[in-house]
Amino acid sequence: MAGSQSLACIRYCVRMGVYLAVMAFWGIAMIPVFLAYSIVGRRFEAGQTAARSYSHLIGWLLRLHLELEGAEHLAKEPAVLPMNHQSVLDVWLLGLIAPARISIMVKKSLRYTPIGPCLYLSGCVHVQRGTGAGAMASMRAAGVTLRKSRSTLLAFPEGTRNGARSPTLLPFKKGAFHMAVQNGLPIVPIVCENYAHMYQRGYFEPVPLRTRGLGPEDVSDLTVRVHAQMLQALREISRPIQAYK
Secondary structure: OHHHHHHHHHHHHHHHHHHHHHHHHHHHHOHHHHHHHHHOOOHHHHHHHHHHHHHHHHHHHHOOOEEEEOHHHOOOOOOEEEEOOOOOOHHHHHHHHOOOOEEEEEEHHHHHOOOHHHHHHOOOEEEOOOOOHHHHHHHHHHHHHHHHHOOEEEEOOOOOOOOOOOOOOOOOOOHHHHHHHHHOOOEOOEEEOOOOOOEEOOEEOOOOEEEEEOOOEOOOOHHHHHHHHHHHHHHHHOOOOOOOO
């Protein structure tokens, strides 16, 4: 038992080391691409290029596979895509499902970090957390950006990573739903099965993951309704968690 746990820990360290090292290298390597896209007025297409190329590369290196249900719901028209957030592995998922013109909602404070320029150049939308006037102003500004770019917004409405070992969702923040209402955009929820059976601290054993794109939602009573819909789908596609050896 101790030996198998040690081997699992070693595999975890190697795989996570590769995953994070390639991510860091790819972020730096993509800066000229981001700049080129910005110069020709296609900044909101740069995110998909960077994310998809990274996802295919890391998927090949680590033998990661994704099974996508409901791909027909991922429309080409602008929409808001709320997705459950589990860990840093979600970066790999994003690259496989991102539409051609994608903006990812990130907190405004990240603008002033070392990755801030990359986030801006890749078309991310910065919003201020909270419910005050500043937060609402940042939402309106982000909405203007979305309308002008005609891009799709991907958001993690839980607001933080949920590392639970069972298929649960944290309470949703309302920012993405406000933006959908203000801009008349449909909501197309995306749910990835709980992958604690594949990845948790000290354990990383790739297996095919299931992701489901749900149908568009109208914009009334959104937060509660979409939360319930995503939670139901999460429970349906997630597998029981078994202790690893």
